[in-house]
Amino acid sequence: MALKEFTFTENFQVTPQMKRDFEEAGYIIVRGLLDREEWLKVKEALESTDAVVKNSFTINDSDGRKSRLCLWSHPGNDVTGMVGRCEKVVTTSEELLGGEVYHYHTKLMMKEPYTGGEHVWHQDYGYWYKNGCLFPDMLTVFIAIDKCWKENGCLQILEGSHKCGRIEHLMVGGQTGADLDRVGELKKVLPLRFVELEKGDALFFHSNLLHTSAPNQSPHRRWAFLCAYNRASNNPVIEHHHPQYTPLVKVPNSAIRECTNLTDVSGKDFLDPSNDKTLRIDKKDE
Numbered sequence: 001m002a003l004k005e006f007t008f009t010e011n012f013q014v015t016p017q018m019k020r021d022f023e024e025a026g027y028i029i030v031r032g033l034l035d036r037e038e039w040l041k042v043k044e045a046l047e048s049t050d051a052v053v054k055n056s057f058t059i060n061d062s063d064g065r066k067s068r069l070c071l072w073s074h075p076g077n078d079v080t081g082m083v084g085r086c087e088k089v090v091t092t093s094e095e096l097l098g099g100e101v102y103h104y105h106t107k108l109m110m111k112e113p114y115t116g117g118e119h120v121w122h123q124d125y126g127y128w129y130k131n132g133c134l135f136p137d138m139l140t141v142f143i144a145i146d147k148c149w150k151e152n153g154c155l156q157i158l159e160g161s162h163k164c165g166r167i168e169h170l171m172v173g174g175q176t177g178a179d180l181d182r183v184g185e186l187k188k189v190l191p192l193r194f195v196e197l198e199k200g201d202a203l204f205f206h207s208n209l210l211h212t213s214a215p216n217q218s219p220h221r222r223w224a225f226l227c228a229y230n231r232a233s234n235n236p237v238i239e240h241h242h243p244q245y246t247p248l249v250k251v252p253n254s255a256i257r258e259c260t261n262l263t264d265v266s267g268k269d270f271l272d273p274s275n276d277k278t279l280r281i282d283k284k285d286e
Contacts, residue, residue, distance in 0.1 A: 003193060005029035012088060014095035022096045026162035026209035027195075033088060034143060034200035038256045042225065043145060045079040045262045052080065052108060055270040059175060065117035065215050071107040072268035073243045075227075079262055080106065082255040084227045089141055089202075090250050093229045096204060097137055101229040102248045104128075104138065105271075108145075109224045111153055116216030118153070120177035123162075124228065125207035126169035127176060132238025136166065137231035138207035144197035145223040153216040155195040155203065158186055162208035178210060186210065241275040 004021035008030050021028050034042065046052055056070035075084035083089060084106050093101050111117070125136040148154040164186060167178045195203050205211065216222050230236075235245040 033202035061117035
C-alpha cells in the first residue's frame with residue numbers, strides 16, 4: 001500500500017480524495033509544497049543569522065543523545081512567518097480540519113549529524129490535551145528543510161492510528177511519550193510507514209496520529225520546520241504556554257519569495273522550556 005501523497009501545483013487545492021485520505025489514514029504528503037526558491041529563502045532565514053536558532057534548547061533522549069528545538073507561539077512577519085501564514089499551508093489545514101484555524105505554534109527541529117536524538121512514539125494531542133484543548137481538531141505541517149530519509153531519522157508513523165483516540169502519555173527519558181504497551185499492540189494491526197521527504201516536501205498529519213523518529217547516526221543533518229494549527233472552535237480552556245485563539249492573518253503564497261525580513265523576529269514569543277511540563281530539560285545543555 002502506497003503512502004498518501006500528492007504533488008503541489010500552481011492550482012493546488014484540497015480534493016475529496018485528499019480529505020478522505022486525511023480522515024482515513026491520518027495524514028497526507030504534499031510533494032514540493034515549497035519550491036526551490038522558497039525553500040532556499042527559508043533556509044537562508046534559518047542559517048544566515050542566529051535570530052531564530054539562538055532561542056533553541058536541547059532535548060535528551062533516553063540514551064543521552066541530543067536534539068535541539070526552537071518553538072514560537074506567533075508566526076511574526078519574517079520569512080518563517082510567511083510560511084506559517086501563507087495560503088497553501090493555512091488554507092490546506094483549514095480544508096483538512098473542516099474550519100477556520102489559528103496558529104498554535106511553529107517549531108524548528110534540529111537533528112545534527114551523528115548526535116541527533118530519538119523522538120519517542122507520541123501523539124501531539126497527547127501533549128495538547130493537557131493544555132486544555134478539548135477536541136483533537138488540530139494538525140501539524142512538517143516541512144523538510146533537509147532531506148529526511150531512514151538514514152538520518154525520518155518520521156515514522158502508524159497509519160490510521162489517529163482513530164484509536166488519545167493514548168495515555170508518560171515521561172520517557174527527557175520526553176513525554178505514548179504508553180509503549182498500547183503502541184506495541186497497535187503496531188501489530190496498523191501499517192508502519194517511513195515518511196521520506198525531499199527538501200520542501202510536507203506532511204500534514206492529524207494530532208492523534210502516532211509518530212516517532214529514530215536517532216540521526218548519519219553524516220547528514222536533519223532539520224525540519226513544523227507549523228501546528230488548532231481549529232478556532234477549539235479554543236483551549238486553560239491558559240498555557242501556547243496561544244489561545246488568535247485570528248490568523250493569511251498572506252498569499254508569493255509572500256514567502258517577496259519577504260525581505262530575515263532577522264526581525266519580534267512578536268514571535270519564543271518558548272521558555274521551563275514553562276512546558278511535557279519536556280524535561282537539562283539546564284547544563286541549554
